[in-house]
Amino acid sequence: MLELHDITAGYDSRTPVVRNVTLTVAPGEAVGLLGPSGCGKSTLARVTALLHRPDSGTLLLDGEPVRRWRHRAPRAHRTVLGVVFQQPRLAADPRLRLTDLIAEPLRATGRRDEIPHSVGELAAAVGLTPDLLDRRPHEVSDGQLQRACLARALVLRPRWLICDEMTAMLDASTTAALVAAVENYRAASGAGLLAVGHDQLLLDRWCDRTLHWDDLAVGAKTKPDQPTR
Amino acid sequence: MTLTQERPVLSVRGLSVRFLMPGGRRIAAVTDAHFDVAAGECLALIGESGCGKSVLASALLGLLPANAQAAGEARLGELNLLAADERTLARTVRGRMVGLVPQSPAAHLTPVRTIRSQLEETVGALTDARERTAVRAAAEAAAERAAFPTDHLGLHPHELSGGLAQRAATALALVGDAPLLLADEPTTGLDRDLVDHTVDELRRHVDDGRRALLVITHDLAAAERIADRVAVMYAGRIIELTDAKRFFGTPGPRHPYSRGLLQALPDRAFTPVPGMPPELGDLPDGCAFAPRCDRVTDACAVRPPTIDGVACHQPHVPERLRA
Amino acid sequence: MTCDSAAEPAWRSYGTSRRATRAVRVRVSAALVAATVLAVLLVPPLVQLDQQAVDLSAKLLPPSWAHPFGTDDLGRDLLLRCVYGLRVSLLVGVVAALAATVLGTAVGVSAGVLGGWVDRGVMRVVDTVSSVPHLLLGIFIVAMFRPGVWPVAVSVALTHWLSTARIVRAEVLSLRSRPYIDAAVSGGASRWRVAVRHLLPAVLPQAALAAVLMVPHAMWHESALSFLGLGLPTHLASLGNLIQGARGSLLAGQWWPTLFPGLFIIVPTLAIAGLAGAWRERINPRRRSELML
Known part of the structure; x- marks a missing residue:
């Protein structure tokens, strides 16, 4: 289980952008989180991905409470979560070729021997052709770069996947292709998904259930004992 | 058409x-x-x-x-x-002659100046209005046309929601009364x-x-x-x-x-x-879509001419042609 | 509608004139820098003339064919003296700029990456050192050693790493919040790996640019110290020493012993700045938008 209990987070403790949010994702489940832009749902995604320490609340990762965030978080915690961000341009180190971009988490965790096998397999899974793998980010389109970013998120075979507006910048065909790649991975691995977005049509089609941001906050305030499921 | x-x-x-x-x-x-x-x-x-x-x-x-x-x-x-x-x-x-409505209004607006001053500057640059009151009126008219609330004109871009920023940018695009947006x-x-x-x-x-x-x-x-x-x-x-x-x-x-x-x-x-x-x-020399196309034939090795608005050798034909 | 224009269409280009002026500027700067480097590297071994050769019968001669830059008050050829001076000044400048950049980059990256109290502590040190006038601090450092090339280089380096540290730290801070750093953290990268593999390569072009721009700055600083008589010993003809030595002649109306060493400082400065400007345009991320796809 991926459980967020009563999470309050933000960049200024006086005006948190996330207030008392409670949310649960079961293994193998796909949960959509729908909210308008700027509502704080990306901050919640960063908290869930262990990239931003919340002001209060608890995050349980497979029943184990998370106490440290970012670099301080144990590597085993960080790598069990895969993250895909909204803007592939900003989420890709401009100096790395796509191969190295995808392989970077394997290098960082000392699993170099898996690189030849994993990178080839994942590139095919996300629809990247071998000639694209030799390019640097500025030599490919947004859609192609986002495919590489998805492959990077999957390369450590995470049990949980967090997609923060993964397809907001992309056209319909690339969106469908990326969602299909995520779903193929989940079908094979049984990974859970938290998909954050603002497109209800997309989230309804993609996820098992879709939560509305406003309901989350209100629900937490008025019905604190109510389970989210 | x-x-x-x-x-x-x-x-x-x-x-x-x-x-x-x-x-x-x-x-x-x-x-x-x-x-x-x-x-x-x-x-x-x-x-x-x-x-x-x-x-x-x-x-x-x-x-x-x-x-x-x-x-x-x-x-x-x-x-x-x-x-x-x-x-x-x-x-x-x-x-x-061309008014541009930009992709990200937040980046298109000057962060350190109010919407009013940016609109007035644009009015001054693009129209004949020179007098202060006239410029002010023209700026407000432009804001109104773009449904930007006039009581928000004194705000800076970062104080606006995404929707209002978009309207502010649209208001700027409308000032010159360009025939093409x-x-x-x-x-x-x-x-x-x-x-x-x-x-x-x-x-x-x-x-x-x-x-x-x-x-x-x-x-x-x-x-x-x-x-x-x-x-x-x-x-x-x-x-x-x-x-x-x-x-x-x-x-x-x-x-x-x-x-x-x-x-x-x-x-x-x-x-x-x-x-x-x-x-x-x-x-490729032929149709650029051919490698991805499920209707591809030998003809696709040659670039298709545009006929009736479609550049394809094997276009889908409407089932009922309204002649 | 026509779909296949058999003839090659008439292409129209954009922004060529601006590009042309930029290319000219870059070429002139590159030529001057190359000339400077060649002069200091090749003249001393190739030209078998003693720059120290005193000829009192030929003292303070104005520029002529025999002495294109004239002679100084001991009858030494100024062209030769200037080339040797440039050699010493450039050596001090390059060594000091390199040392300052390495130090500044290390401090800036550490402060930016570690953050928290390390960052606050380091930046207070930077602020404190910056609040002391550079020249004063430089004089103080030089005064602790015997005159020579190294004390001057150290003095210039220790007073000039601050700006690099600030630039690098600011750059690291802005990069640190980028999603690609988040992605690296999420991929299990250690702090060290993020710093060395993602942040350092990103700031290196900026740091290298700062280093290049610092070479003339360090040369000026060396000249200022030497002019004050605190820099290099007088037998090492640096540009600052030359100008210092010529002060008396200037008052007597002999302009050449000051003008030419002065030009030898200014021309390489402008040339390096011109090249650095072109480089800055190259490393500017906006350039990537040249192919707007």
């Missing part, structure tokens, strides 16, 4: 743009584009990212980078935008409600019949909501140009790529077009 009696506001003929890259490589970003946009009409240019649609917009505004070359014609009134020099473009075209991805990253809102407001500026609107977008839902006609771009070429109602409704698009693009929508089949678009620097 909507038949308009008058001359179109913008008439593009054989527009091509290419980039010269180090090592002599040539990237054919736009090839041989033909289209018209009339007053009171909205044409949506749709396609995947990297298909050349933003380059086309930059070419119309004369904002191509130094390693670009353009050819063909883009007539706006008497002026060929592609042949105009920078002075003409700056003094008579941008703002006065050009919106480059006006809805990227906005919520669905805000997309609908933005699109409806843009549409309103066309419906008075005085302006033409060219919208460049990858958001098919936004295109469906706003456009009278749709031009689908693939690998730098316009492969289908048709009526929006027929495109999104029945009988649907005729080019296999357009059909695939629509089928990728989450409220339709949600299946992607297989494969990826070709490199603009290394386009």
Whole structure:
């Protein structure tokens, strides 16, 4: 289980952008989180991905409470979560070729021997052709770069996947292709998904259930004992 | 197609743009584009990212980078935008003849000045209003036209919501009363409600019949909501140009790529077009879509001519032809 | 509609004139820098003339064919003296700039990456050192050692790493919040790996640019110290020493012993700045938008 209990987070403790949010994702489940832009749902995604320490609340990762965030978080915690961000341009180190971009988490965790096998397999899974793998980010389109970013998120075979507006910048065909790649991975691995977005049509089609941001906050305030499921 | 009696506001003929890259490589970003946009009409240019649609917009505004070359014609009134020099473009075209609604209004507005001062500056630059009260009135009128609340004029861009920032940017685009509005991805990253809102407001500026609107977008839902006609771009070429109602409704698009693009929508089949678009620097001689196409035949090794708005050897034929 | 224009269309280019002026500027700067480097590297071994050769019969001669830059008050050829001076000044400049950049980059990256109290502490040190006038601090450092090339280089380096540290730290801070750093953290990268593999390569072009721009700055500083008589010993003809030595002649109306060493400082400065400007345009991320796809 991926459980967020009563999470309050933000960049200024006086005006948190996330207030008392409670949310649960079961293994193998796909949960959509729908909210308008700027509502704080990306901050919640960063908290869930262990990239931003919340002001209060608890995050349980497979029943184990998370106490440290970012670099301080144990590597085993960080790598069990895969993250895909909204803007592939900003989420890709401009100096790395796509191969190295995808392989970077394997290098960082000392699993170099898996690189030849994993990178080839994942590139095919996300629809990247071998000639694209030799390019640097500025030599490919947004859609192609986002495919590489998805492959990077999957390369450590995470049990949980967090997609923060993964397809907001992309056209319909690339969106469908990326969602299909995520779903193929989940079908094979049984990974859970938290998909954050603002497109209800997309989230309804993609996820098992879709939560509305406003309901989350209100629900937490008025019905604190109510389970989210 | 909507038949308009008058001359179109913008008439593009054989527009091509290419980039010269180090090592002599040539990237054919736009090839041989033909289209018209009339007053009171909205044409949506749709396609995947990297298909050349933003380059086309930059070419119309004369904002191509130094390693670009353009050819063909883009007539706006008497002026060929592609042949105009920078002075003409700056003094008579941008703002006065073409109003640009930008992709990210937050980045388009000056962060350190209020919306009012930016509007007034634009009024001063683009219109004859010189007197303080006249400038002020014109700025407020522009804000009103874009449905920007006048009591928010004293705010700075960072104090505005995404929707209001978009309206402020639209107000700036409307100041010069340009006959052509050009919106480059006006809805990227906005919520669905805000997309609908933005699109409806843009549409309103066309419906008075005085302006033409060219919208460049990858958001098919936004295109469906706003456009009278749709031009689908693939690998730098316009492969289908048709009526929006027929495109999104029945009988649907005729080019296999357009059909695939629509089928990728989450409220339709949600299946992607297989494969990826070709490199603009290394386009095949024949149809650029052939490697991804399920209707491919030997004929596709030759580039298809555009017949009846569709560049395809094997277009889908509407089941009931209304002759 | 025509679909296949058989003839090649008439292409129109953009922004060529601006590019042409930039190319000229870069070429002139590059030529001057190359000339400077060649002069200091090749003249001393190739030209078998003693720059120290005193010829009192030929003292303070104005420029002529025999002495294109004239002679100084001991009858030494000024062209030769200037080339040797440039050699010493450039050596001090390059060594000091390199040392300052390495130090500044290390401090800036550490402060930016570690953050928290390390960052606050380091930046207070930077502020404190910056609040002391450079020249004063430089004089103080030089005064602790015997005159020579190294003390001057150290003095210049220790007073000039601050700006690099600030630039690098600011750059690291802005990069640190980028999603690609988040992605690296999420991929299990250690702090060290993020710093060395993602942040350092990103700031290196900026740091290298700062280093190049610092070479003339360090030369000026060396000249200022030498002019004050605190820099290099007088037998090492640096440009600052030359100007210092010529002060008396200037008052007597002999302009050449000051003008030419002065030009030898100014011309390489402008040339290096011109090249660095072109480089800055190259590393500017906006350039990537040249292919707007």
